[in-house]
Amino acid sequence: MFRSLLTPTDRPTLGRTGARRCAWLAALLASGLAVLAGAQQTDKVRDAKQAEAELKAVKAEIERIRRQVSRDQIERDRLTRDLREAEVAVAKAREGLERVRQERETHTRRRAELGREKRELEKQLADERSALAGELRAAYLMGREEPLKLLLNQKDPARAGRMLTYYGYFGRARAERIGRIEESVTRLAELDRELEQEERRLAALEEERKAEVERLEQAAKQRSAVLAKLKEESRSREQSLKRLQAQQSGLEKLLTELRRAMERFPVDAKDAFARLRGKLAWPVTGKIVARFGETRAGGLKWNGVLIATERGTPVRAIYHGRVVYADWLPGLGLLTIIDHGDGYLSLYGHNERLYKAAGERVTAGDVIAAAGDSGGRSRPELYFEIRRAGRPVDPRPWFSSPQPRG
Known part of the structure; x- marks a missing residue:
């Protein structure tokens, strides 16, 4: 038939559908030409019926493509909903990941602050211990002399007694302060360990959130690719539908003109x-x-x-x-x-x-x-x-x- 009259660029990219459409188009044109070639009225009637049958087949193909386009629209709507859900899930997962990162940053800053406090307390502890060591040395030296001699050597014995009493008070107070500082340092160390454990937990949680985001993003990309492919196929079908409709119109016009030409100009x-x-x-x-x-x-x-x-x-x-x-x-x-x-x-x-x-x-x-x-x-x-x-x-x-x- 006339299938070869259509160039590859003129045929819609529909595989077998395109080939069948070309065959119908070719058959229509061949049927129209056969009407001219036939010399007897019976041949004209037979060929006209054949042309009408082929034209009916083209119309059926147009209707089939229309139904497919309608199904494509339903599928596009479904995929669009799926894509929306996937992208919303990605957005929520990203929000969760951002919250975990912010919490990690907060813990990191808190650990840094605790580190500074701990260093300050350790410095205070070192200073207090140094001062206490000096006082202990002085008390030791004082303790080696007889108390009576110490008192007699002072111009004011009462003042010397008070000094001994004060040394005792200061030593005990400093020891208590050292104890409190040591307790603070110990408490800070425990808090730092707790924060370190929490930071490790948050780091693991961040990795989980990142993996979840990547998984959801990949799923969204796949849905987007499927939707894009379907849209492209739908556009191709719609373009093919337009071509078929234009060719149907052209062929109907051609058949009409050929019949008129046959009537006006009989073939020799x-x-x-x-x-x-x-x-x-x-x-x-x-x-x-x-x-x-x-x-x-x-x-x-x-x-x-x-x-x-x-x-x-x-x-x-x-x-x-x-x-x-x-x-x-x-x-x-x-x-x-x-x-x-x-x-x-x-x-x-x-x-x-x-x-x-x-x-x-x-x-x-x-x-x-x-x-x-x-x-x-x-x-x-x-x-x-x-x-x-x-x-x-x-x-x-x-x-x-x-x-x-x-």
């Missing part, structure tokens, strides 16, 4: 086109870059040849006949179709200009178009087909040379 089927096999001249100069029957993207086959040429190169009719179609068609761009009679048609696609209108008669060698890249081609090329009773045939054996060289 007296000439035996079949006798020209091996004698025709190529429609354009250039190089064949895709051959009839070769496999193309999507597993489809080329139903004609694709000839690389220069932009604006004259495209010539291969034989006399009547132009039955001259307009733009999805996938083929600016297209001219010539009916040569006896059920034979020739097609010339991807032109940049068309010089002949539907209904005009042409002779072999007439310039009917200028080669171009319409229909989505990336470079100037001519797509060419020969059809017999709506079926594509290999065009190369029909020409006098194997390549369309200038």
Whole structure:
């Protein structure tokens, strides 16, 4: 059929769906052309029914894609909810991690403060111990002398007695102070150990929170990736749906125009086109870059040849006949179709200009178009087909040379 008329860039990326859609499009176009090629009214009716059946299949495919798009929307909504829940969970986990970090920082500052207090107390303790040691030495020295001698040596014996009493008081008070400082140092050491244990617990908790955040972030990324992929697939389906709808509209218009052209310009089927096999001249100069029957993207086959040429190169009719179609068609761009009679048609696609209108008669060698890249081609090329009773045939054996060289 006419599947090869659609270029790979024109086909939606739907795998088998795209291939089936191309097949339906091709079948529709072939059916429309077969209506022109048929000479009897019964053939026209049969081909029209076939075209209508194929058009119905295209409409069914459109409806199928619509249902899939609707299912995609439901799935997108579900994934969006899942993604929202995942991202909210990530946010909460990050908040928990931040709280743990702040608590660790608080404990770190508290330990630093306790360290400073401990050092100050240890300094005080050292000073008190040093002073007490001096007092103990003095008391020791005083204790070695007889108390009576000590008292007699003083001008004021009462004062000497008071001094001995004061030494005793001071020694006991300093000893008590040293004891209190030692208790404070011990208490600070215990508190520091408790804070150290709490800090280790918080450090472990922070690692757990970090691992939880990473796990939740990874889950959110995966959900986001799935959602993005589904959105891309949905966009592709929606674009394919638009293409199918445009092609459906174009094909319906094409079938209508072909039927009208058939009624206005009956085909002259007296000439035996079949006798020209091996004698025709190529429609354009250039190089064949895709051959009839070769496999193309999507597993489809080329139903004609694709000839690389220069932009604006004259495209010539291969034989006399009547132009039955001259307009733009999805996938083929600016297209001219010539009916040569006896059920034979020739097609010339991807032109940049068309010089002949539907209904005009042409002779072999007439310039009917200028080669171009319409229909989505990336470079100037001519797509060419020969059809017999709506079926594509290999065009190369029909020409006098194997390549369309200038």
